[in-house]
Each structure stands twice: as structure tokens, then as C-alpha cells.
Amino acid sequence: HFIQKRLFTVSHLSASASGFRINADRLAETLHHTCQWGAAHRYGDGPTETGMARLALSDDDAQVRRWFAEETQKLGCNLVVDQMGNMFANKRGSAPEPTPMIAMGSHLDTQPRGGRYDGILGVVAAVEVMRTLAENGHKTHHNVGIVNWTNEEGARFPKSMMASGVWAGKIPLEDAYSLPDIMDPSVTVKSELQRLGYIGDVACSSAGYPLKAHFELHIEQGPILEQTKRRIGVVQGGQGYRWFTITVTGRDAHTGTTPLNNRSDPLLAAAKMIASSNDVAKDLDALASTGVIKIPQNSSTNTIASQVTFTLDIRHPEDAILNEMQRRIFESFEAIAKKDGRGVQFNWTLDTDSPATKFDPNCIKMVAKAATDLLGEQGWQYITSGAGHDSINTSSQCPTTMIFVPCKDGVSHHPEEYCSPEDCAIGTQTLLESVLNYDKL
Amino acid sequence: HFIQKRLFTVSHLSASASGFRINADRLAETLHHTCQWGAAHRYGDGPTETGMARLALSDDDAQVRRWFAEETQKLGCNLVVDQMGNMFANKRGSAPEPTPMIAMGSHLDTQPRGGRYDGILGVVAAVEVMRTLAENGHKTHHNVGIVNWTNEEGARFPKSMMASGVWAGKIPLEDAYSLPDIMDPSVTVKSELQRLGYIGDVACSSAGYPLKAHFELHIEQGPILEQTKRRIGVVQGGQGYRWFTITVTGRDAHTGTTPLNNRSDPLLAAAKMIASSNDVAKDLDALASTGVIKIPQNSSTNTIASQVTFTLDIRHPEDAILNEMQRRIFESFEAIAKKDGRGVQFNWTLDTDSPATKFDPNCIKMVAKAATDLLGEQGWQYITSGAGHDSINTSSQCPTTMIFVPCKDGVSHHPEEYCSPEDCAIGTQTLLESVLNYDKL
Ligand SMILES: NC(=O)NCCC(=O)O
Ligand SMILES: NC(=O)NCCC(=O)O
Numbered sequence: 001h002f003i004q005k006r007l008f009t010v011s012h013l014s015a016s017a018s019g020f021r022i023n024a025d026r027l028a029e030t031l032h033h034t035c036q037w038g039a040a041h042r043y044g045d046g047p048t049e050t051g052m053a054r055l056a057l058s059d060d061d062a063q064v065r066r067w068f069a070e071e072t073q074k075l076g077c078n079l080v081v082d083q084m085g086n087m088f089a090n091k092r093g094s095a096p097e098p099t100p101m102i103a104m105g106s107h108l109d110t111q112p113r114g115g116r117y118d119g120i121l122g123v124v125a126a127v128e129v130m131r132t133l134a135e136n137g138h139k140t141h142h143n144v145g146i147v148n149w150t151n152e153e154g155a156r157f158p159k160s161m162m163a164s165g166v167w168a169g170k171i172p173l174e175d176a177y178s179l180p181d182i183m184d185p186s187v188t189v190k191s192e193l194q195r196l197g198y199i200g201d202v203a204c205s206s207a208g209y210p211l212k213a214h215f216e217l218h219i220e221q222g223p224i225l226e227q228t229k230r231r232i233g234v235v236q237g238g239q240g241y242r243w244f245t246i247t248v249t250g251r252d253a254h255t256g257t258t259p260l261n262n263r264s265d266p267l268l269a270a271a272k273m274i275a276s277s278n279d280v281a282k283d284l285d286a287l288a289s290t291g292v293i294k295i296p297q298n299s300s301t302n303t304i305a306s307q308v309t310f311t312l313d314i315r316h317p318e319d320a321i322l323n324e325m326q327r328r329i330f331e332s333f334e335a336i337a338k339k340d341g342r343g344v345q346f347n348w349t350l351d352t353d354s355p356a357t358k359f360d361p362n363c364i365k366m367v368a369k370a371a372t373d374l375l376g377e378q379g380w381q382y383i384t385s386g387a388g389h390d391s392i393n394t395s396s397q398c399p400t401t402m403i404f405v406p407c408k409d410g411v412s413h414h415p416e417e418y419c420s421p422e423d424c425a426i427g428t429q430t431l432l433e434s435v436l437n438y439d440k441l
Numbered sequence: 442h443f444i445q446k447r448l449f450t451v452s453h454l455s456a457s458a459s460g461f462r463i464n465a466d467r468l469a470e471t472l473h474h475t476c477q478w479g480a481a482h483r484y485g486d487g488p489t490e491t492g493m494a495r496l497a498l499s500d501d502d503a504q505v506r507r508w509f510a511e512e513t514q515k516l517g518c519n520l521v522v523d524q525m526g527n528m529f530a531n532k533r534g535s536a537p538e539p540t541p542m543i544a545m546g547s548h549l550d551t552q553p554r555g556g557r558y559d560g561i562l563g564v565v566a567a568v569e570v571m572r573t574l575a576e577n578g579h580k581t582h583h584n585v586g587i588v589n590w591t592n593e594e595g596a597r598f599p600k601s602m603m604a605s606g607v608w609a610g611k612i613p614l615e616d617a618y619s620l621p622d623i624m625d626p627s628v629t630v631k632s633e634l635q636r637l638g639y640i641g642d643v644a645c646s647s648a649g650y651p652l653k654a655h656f657e658l659h660i661e662q663g664p665i666l667e668q669t670k671r672r673i674g675v676v677q678g679g680q681g682y683r684w685f686t687i688t689v690t691g692r693d694a695h696t697g698t699t700p701l702n703n704r705s706d707p708l709l710a711a712a713k714m715i716a717s718s719n720d721v722a723k724d725l726d727a728l729a730s731t732g733v734i735k736i737p738q739n740s741s742t743n744t745i746a747s748q749v750t751f752t753l754d755i756r757h758p759e760d761a762i763l764n765e766m767q768r769r770i771f772e773s774f775e776a777i778a779k780k781d782g783r784g785v786q787f788n789w790t791l792d793t794d795s796p797a798t799k800f801d802p803n804c805i806k807m808v809a810k811a812a813t814d815l816l817g818e819q820g821w822q823y824i825t826s827g828a829g830h831d832s833i834n835t836s837s838q839c840p841t842t843m844i845f846v847p848c849k850d851g852v853s854h855h856p857e858e859y860c861s862p863e864d865c866a867i868g869t870q871t872l873l874e875s876v877l878n879y880d881k882l
Contacts, residue, residue: 053739112739113693113747155741183738222698241697243742252554252855255730255754256682257663257827260723262851267731271715278709282701289696290708291742293734293749297624298494298553300596301684301732301752301792302828303854306554308734311742313696351742386698387743410703413744414693 016429017373018436020136024425027128031424034108034124035116037063041415051415052116056109056151057085057192064108065198068123068148075130077145080209081200084163084176085193088209090145091130093439100210100398102140102435104129105147105390106218111155115417117219117407117424123148125217125428132432140439142212149390150198157189158182158311160243160352164390166204168397173204182292206397213363213438214394216402217431219419221387223410231426232371233383233404234364238392240322240356241315246273246333248346253304263304267295269336269344270308276332277312284325286316317384319356357392360399363438367403370433374426387412403430457870458814459877461577465866468569472865475549475565476557478504482856492856493557497550497592498526498633505549506639509564509589516571518586521650522641525604525617526634529650531586532571534880541651541839543581543876545570546588546605546831547659552596556858558660558848558865564589566658566869573873581880583653590831591639598630599623599684599752601793605831607645609838614645623733647838654804654879655835657843658872660860662828664851672867673812674824674845675805679833681763681797682756687714687774689787694745704745708736710777710785711749717773718753725766727757758825760797798833801840804879808844811874815867828853844871
């Protein structure tokens, strides 16, 4: 029991306050067991040295959902699937029904070149918490359970935290249903939910399936905890971000016979737009990124493309700066379209709008207490999330916070994303203690 | 016979020197008949108001090749297919065998968003010339015939004038065979030639199938003839051009948690490279164009891409300027990779290298004489080609020149590419007279 031994050698990890100890071996084994569905992008020889490509509502996603349903039902949970395919596994407490559950939520979908921890750790850790409570015969006061949120990544269907967004009333159900696959627009969220049999009866809303609170364990996805050598980040909130899709339209033309000043070149304009959004972000000490650029399938080396589409992701902890950044970026796009693009047209859509968020003080207190009990005051720190999470959405409907654990070099959305078994275990123990603290409130 | 009537109303078109008159109606009907295979991109209601998508070695290309084989055999031509699928249709003259033919050559493949004239006109006009000679019972001294060159466009398989390049000894056979489909690398030129049964026995070289001369009728693809109101351009040569594929490699990273100065962002670097190549071209009064940019299929809005590939097409009438442009562009790429891309790597390949070319003075004289006889001194002008053509390749192996006709707004590589039936007919009559002039030399 190598992993558990390592956990016990963490000198500053005190005895758990609850007296229940999660099983670090089982946690690691379960996590990698579930990564059989969607394993991809091998980077080493070891059995777990691959990344993941488990896109939302793919066949691999359906397989891991089946595993999740079976495991939680074995633990005595009642399983409910809502209209967006969100899965709620609910274990009865002693409080009289109807009573909403304290949820541990995250997601089982991954990036197309993702890793084994982003989202997956949060769900598998929640299963480990439920197993630990079950084997210790502990009955909570409130119902306690797990949520697997659909399409958190927004990779295949380009709205991030999609189904928690519908649940929180931020995204209309029909907008989410009609979202096309970014690489194959003939397929939509609804057609894939139908294909897999994942459109449940329960309304996707906080009225349809209310939650008492929402706790989410997640890798940090940034370098801070590693740099400060803290084992736990108690998350106070998340930075704001917005996603746009920009479509630039010009005119096909021969590259050898069309003078530069006769062209309406959307790819040249898009290139300048991408460079300029980066300049604006630098200037505001913010982030602007383009992850996807697409030209028509029927493009060629010696033809100016007729149309180019690209994504833009802008982020900052303050909504006011986000507004300013958006204004300046689109102002520069207008100028580029008029001048350098020689009269290209462009239009854009706002695909994700996630304002800066503050988490619930009570939830934060419960996690801080759990972390202090386990690691001492020096073992953890407060932190703000750079990435979006389902918790950003749930926090508008129920008390919410998150627990971060360090990940190697702050790398995520990459096959080599890595969180040590020890840190996974510390995070999971913190999750257990936080939920029990909240249950006792 | 509306079209033929229109031809006769061109007041400055003198009686043809040969006494044979091509059939303008039949020419137009045949051209549009062959466009049934690959018609695409409808832009108007008329039966011929579509563009073309007849990619080299596609099923549609195979159909039009079958038509070409049947029609030329009906005309008494001997048909030979070489190792690259080039089709040579040869009609015996009175000179004793073995004797190479005077060829009228062009191509039947099109751009993915191409039109009905680029290449197609040259082959169909040659068929019309052969029909006119046949119906007038004219026996030439030399053998006379037609070549349909494989993959002139370089659209699907990204080497332009590919098979004439092999024939001219500029591209090794195996390099051409192994070229992958730009959109589906699992398919190569060789596998498609095999699939369609178009690998012939004859060596693809000027020794394997020698030509006495090569004449090519083509739309200008630029605005000059339209602006100067000349009906014919007598082509003196072509500008030089080079095609490159550049691959930029960085590191996947999360767009929300990775500080800008921690990134190795190949898409940002590629955007800056595209903009910078345009700047260099402007500065040198040359052309630089990117028609294709590709990211991995598994990209997403919130992940910095790991790799980006783009094409670069540079052109100038002087090889020295082309050298200077290449030097300055790649110097700027080095700087971008180091600085703005924060340590991205890039590598590049030279896919097409077509030096500036001068055509054969005798051939040019024969075309100039034909044009003067038909249109008078003011009806035509000398011109240099901005685009590459199979004639650029043949000119290193046999006396060669080209005949340009105006196209609407100088537009090509576009579904709405257009050359009037009248101009098609004048060009075809000029082709006939030029070949007969050369035959009499
Ligand atoms: N945690 C995470 O990567 N979520 C995806 C949404 C985002 O891009 O921030
Ligand atoms: N004529 C023509 O468009 N040829 C293709 C090669 C080039 O791009 O110039």
C-alpha cells in the first residue's frame, strides 16, 4: 500500500477531525480505472502515463457515466438524470424529506488533449468520500451526494460549464440543446443526449433538482500552490471570462494574380486580430487567447480564403477590466477589418459569459477549518480560480466553494497534467471533512 | 447560333488566315458539358451559373478524363497515359514517324472553389481545334495533339503543376507519388492514381513522351486585358513563385490559468508570421499569401494549441527579389518564434519552386502573327503571367508559349470566374492559327 504509506508520511497531516480516513490506494486505483474510457496521448511507458480524450457525450463519456451510475447505486444512492444529462447521486441522511442534498460535484468529460485529473478527480474523490462514510457506517444529517455535470469543458460543444449553466438559469435549455459540435456541426448537444439516452425527466434547474450546498475538489491548473508549497487552496471565487466566436468574411482570389490592394483577405485580417487581442491583453495585464481557427474545408495554398472563424477567450478577475478589454479588442478588430483586411466583414457571438464570482463565506469557513485541522495553518492558503468551474454556476443558486490541490508545473489541458496520489488523497480527505463540517452546521 | 453570331459581330476580327473557322457554339456547349462533372457553388439561376470543385484524381476528375479519352479517340487520336496519369492524345501528321507532336496542353482539374475556365478552357479549346481540323479534312505536317496534365492546381495535393513538373524533370516521380491530400493525409497521389487506374506504362518525362512544342490557351486570371480592352495576351513568360509549408510547435496550456509569459503559443506566433510576411511583400512590391492554416482536430477554445501549420505562397517576376523576400520573411519568423511566441519551434518545407520563366521566341512569334491576322495590331498585347501554368514546366523541355484571354474582373480561383463565349472563341481560333503557323515553320 505504497500510496497510503506515502500519505501517512506527510508529517504535517494531522489525524482527521472526523476520525474517518479516506483510502488513498482505492482513490488512485478508481481514478485510473475510470480513465480506461477515453485514455489517449501516451507520453510514457507506465500504465497511467497517458492523457485523456473523453469529449462530452462521446461513447467514452457514456461508458464512464455507466460506471458512475453503477458505483453510486451500489453505495445506496438514488440516481436522478435531468434534461441535460446531469447525474445526481443522492444518499439519504436523517433529516426528514423533502430535503436537498449537500453535493460534491465536478465533471467526467475532458479536453480533447486533456489529462486524468481536471474534473475527474472531483467526481472520483466524491465517490471515495461516499465509500468512506459507508464503510464507517456514518449517517449524515442532511442528504449527501454527488453531481456529474455535463460538458463542463466546453471543448466539443463550445460553451463551458454548459449544463451547470442551464441548471443555474444562465443558459436557456434550448440554447444548450442546439449547440453544435465545434468540429462537426451536423451533431448537436440534443442529438447526442438522445443518441446516448441521457435526456432525463427532471427539469434542469435549481428548482427541478435543488442543492443544499456544492463543494468541488479540483486541481489548481495554475502554478501558485506548487510555488508556495501549500497542499490545499481554499477557493474564494473565480475570475471573470468571456468566450467569443469571430467570423471574418472576404473574397476568394488567386494568390498569384490578385494585387495585394485588390484583396479582401479574411485570413490576413484574422491573423492581425489575433495578434492585436494579445496586445490589448498584455496592456491590461489580462488574458486573451485564441485556441481554434478554422478555414473552409475547400481552401488551398493558391487561393485567398473566403471566410475564417476563430475563437477568443478573455479573462480578468475584475468585470470592469473585462468590459474595457472587450471594448478595446473589438475596436481594434473594426480598424483591422477596414484597413489591413481591405474591407473584410466580420461578426461575432458571445458564447460564454462568466462574471467574476465570490464563493459562500460559510462554505469557505468549513473548508478552511478542515484544511487547518488536517495540515495546520501553514499547510493551505486562500486562492482565486483562473479557470471556470461548475461551482461558479452553482454558487448563484446555493452556498458553494471549491478545494484546490497542486498540479505539476501548473499544467492542465495537456496530456501530462499530473497531481500526485498524495495530493489527490489530501484533497479528498479535505473534501470529506468539509462536507461533514457543513452537515453539522 | 447566338454565340457564333456574336463572334462574327466582333468587328475587328478578320477572316482567319487558315480559312478554317472554329465552331464557337460547339466550343461553349462542350465546355459546359464537361462541367457537369464537379459542378459546385451555384451563384445564379442559369444552367451554367455554378463554379467547380473537380479536385485532381477525384471521382469527378476520373469522369471528365473518361470523356476526354472517348472524344479524342473519336477524332482519330492515339491516347497514351504516362506514370503520372498525364493524358496525351496524338493525331498523326504527314511527317515520318517517330516524330513528336505539337501539343495543345492544359488541365481539367480545378480548385475546390474554382470556376469553369481555369485549365478547362485550354483542354476543351484544343478538342475544338482538333474537331475543326478534322471536319475540314486538314492533315498537318507534324503530329498534333492534346495533353491533359494531372494536378496542375496543387489544391488537393499541394504541389502546383505537379505532373508537368515530373515530366519536365523538376519533381522526382517518388516525391509526387508520395504527396498526401492536404485535407486527408491518409490518401496520396499514388494511391489515388492506383484507385482510378491512371498509372500508365509510359515514363513521365520528356524522353518518355517528347513534345515538339507546347501551346496553352488560358484565362488571364488578372485584370490587365480587361483594362486595356485587348482580346488576346501573347504570353512572354511567368513570374517566379515558391510555396512553403510552415509548422509551428508550442505547448498545450489552459487559457485561463497560464500567464501570457508562461506560454509557448504556436497560433499566436503563426498569426504574427502571417502578418509579417504580408508586410515584407508590401515592402518589396511583391506578393505573399497564406491560403491554408490548420490546427489539430483536437483543439478547443480554452486550450492553447500545441501545433499550427500554414502555407505561404510568395511571388515576384524577378528571382532575385524572390530570394530577398524569402530571406527577410524567414528572418522575421525566427524573431517572432523567439520573442512573441516565447520559444515556439518552427520548421518549413519548400513545396513548389517555380523560377521566373521566359517563353520561346518562335512560339511567341507564331501566336503574335495569329493574333495580328485575326485582330489587327491593336487587338492584342504582350503580357507576363502571374500564375503558374503547365507551360512553365514544358518550356524547359520544348518550345512553349501561352495565349491569354480576358476574364471578368480578373477573378479566378472563385466560383464566379467568367470568360465570355466570344473571348473563348477568339482564344480558340488564335490557338488553331498558332499551331498551324508553327506546323508550317
Ligand atoms: N476547469 C476548467 O478547465 N474548466 C473549463 C472552463 C474554463 O475554460 O475555465
Ligand atoms: N493557373 C493557375 O492558377 N495555376 C495554379 C498555380 C498557381 O498558383 O499559379
